[in-house]
Amino acid sequence: MINPVEEAYWLPRHVVACARVEGTVLLDLRHNRYYALSRPQSQILSMLVLNWPGHDELPQTGPDALQREASSRYATSLLHRQLLSTVRPSMKSPLRYAAPTAAAGEEFDGSGTTTVSNFCTFLTSYWWALYRVQFHSLESISGSVASMWHSNNDRTSQFSKAQIFDLIAAFRRLRPLAFTAKGRCLVHALTLVKFLSHYGVRPTWYIGVMLRPWAAHSWVQLDGLVLDSTPEKVCEFTPILAV
Secondary structure, eight states: OOOOOSOOBBOOTTEEEEEETTEEEEEETTTTEEEEEEHHHHHHHHTTBTTSTTGGGSOSSOOOHHHHHHHHHHHHHHHHTTSSBSSOOOOOOOOOOOOOOEESOTTOOSOSOOOHHHHHHHHHHHHHHHHHHHHSOHHHHHHHHHHHHHHSOOOGGGSOHHHHHHHHHHHHHHGGGTOOSTTOHHHHHHHHHHHHHHTTOOOEEEEEEETTTTEEEEEEEETTEESSSOHHHHTTSEEEEEO
């Protein structure tokens, strides 16, 4: 069994993490900050943080005295930044991730009908997303998206793929009227999520990260169908948040 240590640490609810080969990324949802940790740093923390990614897969041998001392010092520094806690958090829902297999609407040619209702819904969705990105934390935004699913009826199964594609096509025709997608993936994804939720379609909003080179990206999927990007692009990122 793993030897007991002097103090156990936990990732608090407002900090999410994902492990990559190069190391681990922490996302502080409360302060909208990413922290990239090297593989050695990740190994140090995995000795003390009981809900660290992959903690349950650690070898059944405990750290020696020098390792415990080094990991305790490092964990204490993160504790002061509120990236760790000594209080066990309430259980988080596991991150749901469907590997992307296809992209929606690459065949769209911009033709089709856009209704007044589509236009009004798009504007409402855009201002909703823009306001939250500018003035709210990711913790607050993820809570708003989660509550959206509780308050709105999920009628996704009632729509055919063609009907969902029609909604996405309408969104893509309207989006250039308000903003360019390049460099604004978070606003784009949240606007699309809000737009589709108005019609009862419930996609999943993702934030993913990579370490070398460092990058973060936000996108929307419906099961394995990428709605605002391509599988080739999003597969480069490891999901760290899914709502």
